[in-house]
Amino acid sequence: MSEKEIIEYVKNHPSGKVKLAITDIDGVLRGKYVSAEKFLSVINSNIGFCDVVFGWDSNDVAYDNVGFTGWHTGYPDTPARVDIKTFRKIPWENDVPFFLCELIGKPAYVCPRNLLQQVIGKAEKLGYTPYFSQEFEWFNFEETPQTLHEKKFSGLNHLSPGMFGYSILRTTLRNDFFTALFDQLKKFDIPIEGLHTETGPGVYEAAITYSGILEAADRAVLFKTGVKEISYKHGIMATFMAKWSENLPGCSGHVHQSLWDKKSKTNLFYSEKDKENMSDMFKSYIAGQLHCLPFILPMLAPTINSYKRLVEGAWAPTTLTWAIDNRTVALRSLPLGPKSARVETRVVGSDSNPYLAMAACLASGLYGIKNKLKLQAPTTGSGYKDKSHGVLPANLWEATQAMKNSEVAKELFGGKFVEHFTQTREWEWRQFSKVVTDWEMKRYFEII
Numbered sequence: 001m002s003e004k005e006i007i008e009y010v011k012n013h014p015s016g017k018v019k020l021a022i023t024d025i026d027g028v029l030r031g032k033y034v035s036a037e038k039f040l041s042v043i044n045s046n047i048g049f050c051d052v053v054f055g056w057d058s059n060d061v062a063y064d065n066v067g068f069t070g071w072h073t074g075y076p077d078t079p080a081r082v083d084i085k086t087f088r089k090i091p092w093e094n095d096v097p098f099f100l101c102e103l104i105g106k107p108a109y110v111c112p113r114n115l116l117q118q119v120i121g122k123a124e125k126l127g128y129t130p131y132f133s134q135e136f137e138w139f140n141f142e143e144t145p146q147t148l149h150e151k152k153f154s155g156l157n158h159l160s161p162g163m164f165g166y167s168i169l170r171t172t173l174r175n176d177f178f179t180a181l182f183d184q185l186k187k188f189d190i191p192i193e194g195l196h197t198e199t200g201p202g203v204y205e206a207a208i209t210y211s212g213i214l215e216a217a218d219r220a221v222l223f224k225t226g227v228k229e230i231s232y233k234h235g236i237m238a239t240f241m242a243k244w245s246e247n248l249p250g251c252s253g254h255v256h257q258s259l260w261d262k263k264s265k266t267n268l269f270y271s272e273k274d275k276e277n278m279s280d281m282f283k284s285y286i287a288g289q290l291h292c293l294p295f296i297l298p299m300l301a302p303t304i305n306s307y308k309r310l311v312e313g314a315w316a317p318t319t320l321t322w323a324i325d326n327r328t329v330a331l332r333s334l335p336l337g338p339k340s341a342r343v344e345t346r347v348v349g350s351d352s353n354p355y356l357a358m359a360a361c362l363a364s365g366l367y368g369i370k371n372k373l374k375l376q377a378p379t380t381g382s383g384y385k386d387k388s389h390g391v392l393p394a395n396l397w398e399a400t401q402a403m404k405n406s407e408v409a410k411e412l413f414g415g416k417f418v419e420h421f422t423q424t425r426e427w428e429w430r431q432f433s434k435v436v437t438d439w440e441m442k443r444y445f446e447i448i
Helices: 003-012 036-042 106-110 112-125 145-150 175-187 213-233 280-300 354-370 396-404 407-413 415-433 438-444
Strands: 017-023 029-035 047-050 077-090 096-103 129-141 192-197 203-208 237-239 255-260 322-324 331-334 342-345
Touching: 003 036, 003 077, 003 096, 017 036, 017 077, 017 112, 029 036, 029 213, 047 096, 096 106, 096 112, 096 213, 106 112, 106 415, 112 129, 112 213, 112 354, 112 407, 129 213, 129 354, 175 192, 175 203, 175 213, 203 213, 213 237, 213 354, 255 354, 280 331, 280 342, 280 354, 280 396, 280 407, 280 415, 342 354, 354 407, 396 415, 407 415
Parallel strands: 017 096, 322 331
Antiparallel strands: 017 029, 047 077, 077 096, 129 203, 129 237, 129 255, 192 203, 255 342, 331 342
16 A cells, blocks of 8 residues: 555544554564544654653563663653554454554664664665565463463463374364464464464464565564464463473574575575585675674573573574574575575574564674675584584573673674663563572472
């Protein structure tokens, strides 16, 4: 639809309202409804969002360690613009018009969508057009927010029992929900390339159709929220935690990526002259990610829980490795052809903020190209055993300190973003560190 047609749609929608949202540092959509009249008055100017949405954590507890905002600033409104190109109709909400927003001006350095666009700008200046997509795994439970809290997050009912990946049978069990996901997400302009059960009770996996990188990140952010909202309608709770249970597989958010020429005609990762069909640019791109991974990891694995997934033998990487079509390494190269040559970054968890994860992947790959980094030899066999090039930081604190003190991270994303983002991750670690867990009670209460 043209901008004129979109405005006419907003004017004529019977609800008389518009839903707006902005993505916070954790990848959580924060938004509100505004009247159609209010929307039309700000579409060519800006709208204010209270900057607390970038000054508190995922549980609405205000940071006490960031300079961007706080009691010292009084939490003012921050100017944001509506991106009319993100227009969508919400099919499970009577096709109410929906738009994404992003911060503008001096505060924009804390806005994940804005950061991604800065990195995209660097790629475009070099003549590259990035195409990305993200795939997600997540657990589904026959619960509601009320029952979840009543049960204190324990003894929950899985959507289906047992370990049954790629099951045709299990998708029949709640086919109303399964079908709603596929159909309604497509109507919400999030086309799904594939949807199936993954191994684990009540686990689904979806691959979102690839697109230009900004659209890919928009789709990924809206996919997570869309899945949760559709789940609500069916009496189901969806979780994108990286590791729901120590006894079950974790949930990935793998990012697939390729660089094309300015006109999107030629995949720059593919080469017929190379025995593996990998161009020199492709090799440097992978080398850049491997070099930068220890310094950007919190952007791919942003929570305490992320690191419960990144353990040996759990279908998630732990080492700085790459190989062709090997699912035990950090970077899985797929030089399949001139249209499909790409790399899959397998470190990324389903709990990631897609804007930050994609910005990290692209920026580190461009770093490799810029510095003409040479690619190390591919891993043969298990990536878990190949520690010759190092291992990933073991927890959020280690990863955050590596990023905080990294000149590479500051070069890629700017010092102000790195400072703010690492402060939010240090806050997250502090909140975890002071909590007495069930594990501690069971281990020490009687015996010690």
